[in-house]
Amino acid sequence: MTTSFRTRALRVAVTSSRRIPARVRYPLQRDGVDPVARLEASRVSGDVVPLVRLLGVRVWLVTGYDVARAVLADSDSFANDVRGLIGRQDRAPAERIGGLGMTDQPDHGRLRSVLTPYFTRRRLADLQADIDRVVEAALDDMAAHGPEVDLVRRFGFTVPFGVICDLLGMPEVDRDEFRRRGAARFDLRDAGAGIFDTAAGTRQYLIDLVAAERRAPHLPEGLVSRMVADHGDEFDDVELGGLADGVFLGGYETSASMLSLGTYVLLQSPDAWATLRRGEPHEVDRVVEELLRFVCPVQVAFPRVARHEVTVGDRVLRKGDIVLVSLTGAGRDPARHADPARFDPTSAAPGTLAFGHGLHRCVGAELARMELRTALVALARRFPDLTLACDPADLRFTELAIVHGVERLPVHLG
Structure with a gap:
């Protein structure tokens, strides 16, 4: 079988199945917030x-922390560009999969260099007032609709959506439509058959926003308007819109799940809840880091493909083998944590893989931490x-998804 024929056949095998076989679902499943027994x-x-x-x-699965960290950092041995396997690139631009997570050097560095200046400590510090405002508005809304509310709807999704729209410079008039287009991008119950169409909606919206800003600059000061002003001559609308979509994707759904699931965990940990009320920065940081390890809503990292024969842990991988890194598993590795199934901020350790690691580490990791601490x-x-x-026992969690979450979280405000 030639390489090109095998690639085409593998793409068909990956994308044509309507359901992921039960025997390989377990990296994308949870028991509440815990990994499934398998x-x-x-x-x-x-x-x-x-x-x-x-x-x-x-296809190999990595669950050990040290091995996961090594694989994520090794861009010489592993490629991230698997677009030829899981998506047709003859689609319209907005329908093509990609982004920083599925791009190798030198394209990755070229694209990432556009975003990095907007996520420096100084730029992020300028966002603190906006985050405070969005959080306070969400809390006021909860109080107005109490004494019992759905925290997922009123807080978990509202806060990151408001923050990311402010960051992008999204006009207020467009936000409701944008919210509708942002749903269901990580649901794999039908083997992801609807993800491409759903993703195309938000991506096309942002491509159009970039194009409109290029024609007649009018957006509020934000990431989209800055990218067009600073890099409009170097990148086309699809590239800049795709970068904006990646920021939305990484900063909305994942933070929403983290806030909702994190609150669920905290409500079962009175000591940690009291720590947050005191607000001592070093103590709050430990709570946030432990939540990232314990909850880790992003279940698997972007797939890696071996560029050549390489040893991973105690296994020898062949060129072309695919590696899935379980971020859930790495965070619960008993070789790194004495009691990994216990939420314990006093034992929080640096080095979480919740944002990935190495070249493809999430560019908005520090913004996510700011948002979690503040909220x-x-x-x-x-x-x-x-x-x-x-x-x-009555809570419903996502059944099969790249980003794990809870559908509703009813709470009494007290």
Whole structure:
């Protein structure tokens, strides 16, 4: 079988299935916020285990922290550009998959250099007032609709959506439409068949926004208008719109899940809740870092493809083998944490892989931390007696998704 024919056949095998086989779903499933038993059981076979074979191509799963960190950092041995396997590139520009997470050097560096200046400490400090305003507005809305509210709707999604729209410079008049277009981008219950169409809606919206700004600059000061002003001569509308879409994608759904799931965990940890109310910066930082490890809503990193034969853990991978890194598994590695199933901010360690690692580490990681610190401290102080308003057994979590979440989180404001 020639390489080109095998690639085409593998793409068909990956994209034509309407359902992910049950035996390989476990890296994308959870038991509440915990890994499913099968993921934990896989550790018996080591930090690197075979997951599935597709037309002779072996797919491996990494769950050990040290091995995961090594794979994520090794862009010499692993490629991120798997677009030829999981998406047709003859689609319209907005329908093509890609972004920084599926781009290798030198294109990755060229694109990332556009975003990096907007996420420096100085630029992020300028956003603090906007974050404070969005958080306070969400808390006021909760109070107005209490005493029982759905925290996912009123807080978990409202805060990151407002922050990301402010960051992008999204006009107020367009935000409701943009919110509708942003749903269901990570749901894999139908093997992701709807993801491409859903993603195309938000991506096309941002491509059009870039094009409109290029024709007649009028947006509020924000990332889109700055990118057009600073880099409009170097990049076309599709490239800049795609970068804006990546910022939206990384800063909205993941932070929304993190706030909602994080609150769920905190409501079962009175000591950590009290720590947030005190607001001591070093203590709050430990709570946030431990939440990132414990909850880690992004379940797997972008797939990697071996460029050549390479040893990963105790396994020898062939050229063309695919590697999935379980960020959930890495965060619960018993070789790194004495009691990984316990939420314990006093034992929080630096080095979380929740934002990835190496060349493809999330460019907005520090913004996400700012948002979590600000939102959770403000929530604990405004509603110190916040409690869950349902039996935890009645909560519905996502069944099969790249980004794990909870559908509703009813709470009493107290």
